[in-house]
Amino acid sequence: MRKLFLFLTMVMFFLTSCDVVKLKESSTTREEPPIRLVFSLPNSSEDFDNTLYTVLLYDGNSNKIASEFLKNKRIGYYKLSPRQDKIVVGIHYDAASFEYYVINIDGSAPERLTLPVRDGIYPVWSDDGEYIYGISPDSLNAKSGYIFSYDVNKGTFEKYPLESEINSCGKIKPYFDNKGVLFICDNKINYLNFENKVVKPVYSFNGSVTYGSLDKSRTIFVLNDEKNCLDVLDGNNFKIIKTYKNILKYKFYSLDSMAFPDGEHVIFKIYKYDDKGNFIGAPIVSVDLNGNVRELKESDNLEWNSVKFISERKLAGVSRAEKVLFYDLNSFQDMPYMEMVLCRNNEIGYLKKLKIALPNGWKEKFTGGNEVYILNSKDEINGGIYVISYYKDQYFGGFLPNHSELLKEEDIKTPIGEGKIAVLRRSPPAASNDPATYIEIFGIIPIADNDLAYCIWLGPLKDDVKTINEAVRIMEYMMKNLNTM
Numbered sequence: 001m002r003k004l005f006l007f008l009t010m011v012m013f014f015l016t017s018c019d020v021v022k023l024k025e026s027s028t029t030r031e032e033p034p035i036r037l038v039f040s041l042p043n044s045s046e047d048f049d050n051t052l053y054t055v056l057l058y059d060g061n062s063n064k065i066a067s068e069f070l071k072n073k074r075i076g077y078y079k080l081s082p083r084q085d086k087i088v089v090g091i092h093y094d095a096a097s098f099e100y101y102v103i104n105i106d107g108s109a110p111e112r113l114t115l116p117v118r119d120g121i122y123p124v125w126s127d128d129g130e131y132i133y134g135i136s137p138d139s140l141n142a143k144s145g146y147i148f149s150y151d152v153n154k155g156t157f158e159k160y161p162l163e164s165e166i167n168s169c170g171k172i173k174p175y176f177d178n179k180g181v182l183f184i185c186d187n188k189i190n191y192l193n194f195e196n197k198v199v200k201p202v203y204s205f206n207g208s209v210t211y212g213s214l215d216k217s218r219t220i221f222v223l224n225d226e227k228n229c230l231d232v233l234d235g236n237n238f239k240i241i242k243t244y245k246n247i248l249k250y251k252f253y254s255l256d257s258m259a260f261p262d263g264e265h266v267i268f269k270i271y272k273y274d275d276k277g278n279f280i281g282a283p284i285v286s287v288d289l290n291g292n293v294r295e296l297k298e299s300d301n302l303e304w305n306s307v308k309f310i311s312e313r314k315l316a317g318v319s320r321a322e323k324v325l326f327y328d329l330n331s332f333q334d335m336p337y338m339e340m341v342l343c344r345n346n347e348i349g350y351l352k353k354l355k356i357a358l359p360n361g362w363k364e365k366f367t368g369g370n371e372v373y374i375l376n377s378k379d380e381i382n383g384g385i386y387v388i389s390y391y392k393d394q395y396f397g398g399f400l401p402n403h404s405e406l407l408k409e410e411d412i413k414t415p416i417g418e419g420k421i422a423v424l425r426r427s428p429p430a431a432s433n434d435p436a437t438y439i440e441i442f443g444i445i446p447i448a449d450n451d452l453a454y455c456i457w458l459g460p461l462k463d464d465v466k467t468i469n470e471a472v473r474i475m476e477y478m479m480k481n482l483n484t485m
Contacts, residue, residue, distance in 0.1 A: 038080045038087055039306035039318035043388055048074035048092045067107025077122050078305050083129035090122055102132060113150060115140055118167060126174045127261045133174055133181045137166050147192055160192060176215055176235055202238035210254035210268055215261035217289055223254045223268050230287060244291035263312035264289045265329045269304045286329050296327055298336060350387050350447060357481035359474055383458035403427045414479045419445035421475050423468060437463045441471045443479045
């Protein structure tokens with residue numbers, strides 16, 4: 001423990017741009033190879049308009065996964081290989097479907113895995129990272145389809161025709177020792193044996209279920225939403241050996257699961273509702289072999305696709321606040337037991353070297369993260385500066401924020417390059433029943449060979465002509481007096 005404390009102290013010292021680690025309790029060591037996470041950050045408030053990043057744990061410096069293939073793509077799903085060298089990504093195809101690819105860790109060498117398939121039927125990695133299992137339609141918009149096993153090393157597919165329509169299918173999971181897969185079709189969890197190609201129904205349900213398996217105990221955990229129970233199945237004969245009733249003390253809808261093969265816990269991502277049916281959160285719930293259930297604190301802020309087991313009882317994931325949260329599933333102390341603030345190396349560097357002229361009495365405040373706040377003469381936050389992903393001629397990542405109307409757009413020349421100023425009228429979500437509108441002003445200047453851009457914003461502002469004109473003049477002044485060290 002003392003060695004760990006000294007190590008973490010050194011990490012905090014060297015990562016001066018991040019003010020990094022808040023330690024609550026930890027027994028984590030670095031006996032294993034460096035552990036990598038992949039996570040996404042939004043470019044705008046539009047669904048699936050985001051950029052992938054990768055980070056090595058106990059380092060904290062994250063880097064954008066920049067490749068020609070990912071440019072202008074809307075990413076709705078991603079999952080890192082257990083070998084940490086490749087990523088399965090789901091590219092948004094239309095309102096209800098995605099097509100899936102496997103790419104290298106740097107975003108290169110894309111290999112198509114599926115044609116467009118309904119949201120939620122995404123490919124999964126085998127526990128050893130040697131294979132990818134998934135479901136694909138036979139052709140575009142076809143009702144028929146097949147299960148596939150993709151050999152990552154050889155780049156080859158084995159295909160197994162589905163007997164049911166593809167739209168009746170759901171999540172697929174690896175079975176033990178790469179001998180087959182479990183998959184949902186026609187309100188049943190089924191087992192496909194790769195050797196004899198026989199499909200066997202193993203669990204029937206109404207409503208919704210989410211499931212996962214543990215190699216160590218050769219068991220399959222099924223979280224049954226309708227019955228609010230957890231059924232534990234013998235993984236060899238698929239008989240129910242235990243049932244834990246009233247597993248959660250509230251209404252829920254389960255989304256997905258994850259397990260470490262040699263561990264004793266399965267984690268479930270759920271939607272949580274109160275007695276009136278109002279949505280109140282999307283936490284991660286841990287269940288062990290004895291049916292003990294635990295909701296992980298602050299886990300509803302985690303990007304589920306980024307979450308991974310880093311050992312048989314510990315997991316980590318990236319939050320929306322760009323922190324890595326660590327959990328020890330055997331510990332009964334307050335969780336998460338450790339937090340680490342991320343630093344986007346390439347973006348923080350650009351922020352630190354930017355010099356900006358502000359109106360009299362205004363000042364800037366570096367947050368220690370990925371944004372500089374602009375404070376007015378009353379020390380109120382009146383805007384900010386941050387670095388966004390940028391693709392050629394794709395301001396705001398190509399999409400306007402939700403509930404916004406573009407009132408005005410103009411080109412502007414700055415000392416560091418050409419940019420644009422945009423005036424947006426924003427309104428609250430329709431569900432708020434608030435008719436009020438407000439104004440935000442954005443200034444965008446592409447940098448780094450058009451891979452990134454400075455984004456300067458002012459707001460929220462009153463929605464009147466005088467206020468808008470004054471804010472545009474301030475934005476023009478700031479952008480025409482930019483400089484970099």
